Amino acid sequence: MIHWIALILSASIITSEALECHNFTKLPITDSITGTELVVRLLLYTDKNSRCASLINATHTSPLDVKKKTVFIIHGYRPFGSPPNWLMKVIETLQMVDNINLIIVDWNRGATTINYPVAVANTKKVAAILEPVIDNIQKNGGSLKLIHMIGVSLGAHVSGFVGSMFGGKIGRITGLDPAGPLFRGKGKADRLDASDAQFVDVLHTDIDALGYRDILGHIDYYANGGTDQPGCPATILSGKKYMVCDHQRSVYLYINSMVAPCNITVYPCESYTEFLDARCTQCDPTLPIFGYHLNKWINSSSVMKYPNKVFFQTSPEEPFCMYYYLLDIIPWNKNARRGYITIKLTGDNGMVVKSKDNHSAKYFERFKEVTLLVSVDKDLENITSISLTYSSAKVVEHKLTLGILRLRLRSLSYPTRPHVCRYDVALERDKEVTFQPFECQVQEMP
Known part of the structure; x- marks a missing residue:
């Protein structure tokens, strides 16, 4: 009788352990003041436990399927001890779009401190703890090519240190706005570098504050030039959000790339200024896309x-x-003009969109074609009207008109769509002019 009771209790304990769900470490704000000793916990999600993380370590990786891709998510500095606000979204979205082993690298104990240099010093220690984990995956038949490390801020450099330990043979490292402070000016051994994996892609969203400005990967993406992100607060009056919004936007852009209704096409260019001036917008279907699905490219x-x-x-x-x-x-003006043009487009469903103020002041010289980049946040498949407003770059100037011999609007996002044209348009200074375009004649198509 006692023997059977012991077996039942033992089975109950095993079942309880098997069903136990492990969560990301949450720490009180007092720990940020006192500091925390480094502890690394690896939370594994698979198709068998998609909502209930199990713990693995360097000697226990058997719950994951080594034949599948393994994605490591590595967070960055956590000054207040709370879990990243993007954590659950990235877990749910990744599992929705890909059948993978997903490992959340929880080093909140070690990243939580008001002493940022301490967290920086812990990045190489985290990498050293991850090295035997990947070694064990290899011993069990896994391939380094199937490992994708996604590091956020300090986590990007942790990923680089791990990749360096394996001689750059890891399949892919993605750095999401890699941390800049205390890493700027460092050599390849002390930061993320293109040599750390077979392919390294890096997204920059806060290069003028918390992020890293220079090139770190095979492809470095600069969203909105890598500085101020649309929708983020413009002044410090917004408090913490002002400090972290641009930096964290990298994660949300990346998550959104997994499920967005649009493929974010990017354009190689020497500078953001040249991109805004439409000097790097060549139509090439082989241009890279942005985001998680970059492997296809x-x-x-x-x-x-x-x-x-x-x-x-x-x-x-x-x-x-x-x-x-x-x-x-x-x-067509005899005398050149220098100024700006504001652009609004209306679709056949009545939707009106205004282009971002992309370009600097342009010189409009007689019979010399000027090309402007028009970027809008809604797709207008059929454009029924165009509204233009010309403003002069000179503060004091007599009332004048910008005469347009011909204008042509062509879709860069959908190059096969018909171009639309209009002839003999006169724009009075600071007055909006609206007109209906028509499909360009065949001989005007490039």
Whole structure:
């Protein structure tokens, strides 16, 4: 009788352990003042436990399927001890779009401190703890090619340190706005670098504050130039959100890339200014996309074919999609003009969109074509009207008109769509002019 009771209790304990769900460490704000000793916990999600994380370690990786891709998510600095506000969203979205082993690297104990240099010093220690875990995956038949490390801020550099330990043979590292403070100016051994994996892609969203400005990967994406992100507070009056919004936007852009209704196409360019001036908007279907599904492009293209610095824009809110047009203008004024043009487009459903103020002041010289980048946050398949407003770059100037011999609007996002044209348009200074375009004649198509 006692023997059977012991077996039942033993089975109950095993079942209880098997069903136990482990959560990301949550710490009180007092720990940020006193500091925390480094503890790394690995939370594993698979198709068998998609909502209930199990704990694994360097000697216990058997719950994961080594034949599948393994994705590590590594967070960054946690000054207040709370879990990242994007954590559950990235877990749910990744599992929805891909059948993977998902490992959340919880090093909140070690990242929670008001002493940022301490957290920085812990990054290499975290990498050292992850090394035997990946070794064990290999011993069980796993491949380094099937490992994808996604690091946020300090986590991006942790990923780089791990990749370096394996001689750059890990399949892919994604750095989401890698931390800049205490890493700027460091050598390759002390930060994320393109040599740390077979492919390294990096997204920059806060290069003028918490992020890293320079190139770190095979492809470095600069969203909205890598600085101020649309929809983020513009002043410090918004408190904490002002400090972290641009930095955290990298994670939300990346999560959204997994499920967004648009493919965010990017454009290789030397600078964001050149991109805004429409000097890097060549129509090439082999240009890279942005985000988690980049593997589709990696497998079909040569990375070295393109510069590794690329740019794109986003809207202020999810799904962050932007749609691009090029507006070609041929002026006819005898005397040159210098100024700006504001653009609004109306679709056949009555939707009106206004282009972002992309360009600097332009010189409009007689019969010399000027091309402007038009970026809007809604896709207008059929444009029924165009509204233009010309403003002079000179503060004091007599009332004048910008005469347009011909304008042509062509979709950059959908190059096969018909171009629309209009002739003999006169724009009085600071007055909006609205007109209906028509499909360009065949001979004017490029």
